[in-house]
Amino acid sequence: MSETTEKTSERINIVIPQQGFLYSENKPHYILCKPKLMPLKSVTLEKLEKMQKDAEMKMKEMQKDD
Known part of the structure; x- marks a missing residue:
C-alpha cells in the first residue's frame, strides 16, 4: 500500500497507414424487442x-x- 501515486502522462503515437483498407464495424450491444x-x-x-x-x-x- 506504499505505492506512490504519480501522474505520468504517456504519449501515444498515432500511426495512419499509407495503403490498405480501414475497416470499422459497429455492433449494437443490446437488442431491444417489443414489450410483452x-x-x-x-x-x-x-x-x-x-x-x-x-x-x-x-x-x-x-x-x-x-
Whole structure:
C-alpha cells in the first residue's frame, strides 16, 4: 500500500497507414424487442371469480324468494 501515486502522462503515437483498407464495424450491444403485455389476472382466475359471483347471485335470489 506504499505505492506512490504519480501522474505520468504517456504519449501515444498515432500511426495512419499509407495503403490498405480501414475497416470499422459497429455492433449494437443490446437488442431491444417489443414489450410483452401480460394480463393482470389469469384466465383461470377470471373464470373462478365469475363462477363465485354467479353463485353469490343465485344465493341472494334464493334468499329473496324465501
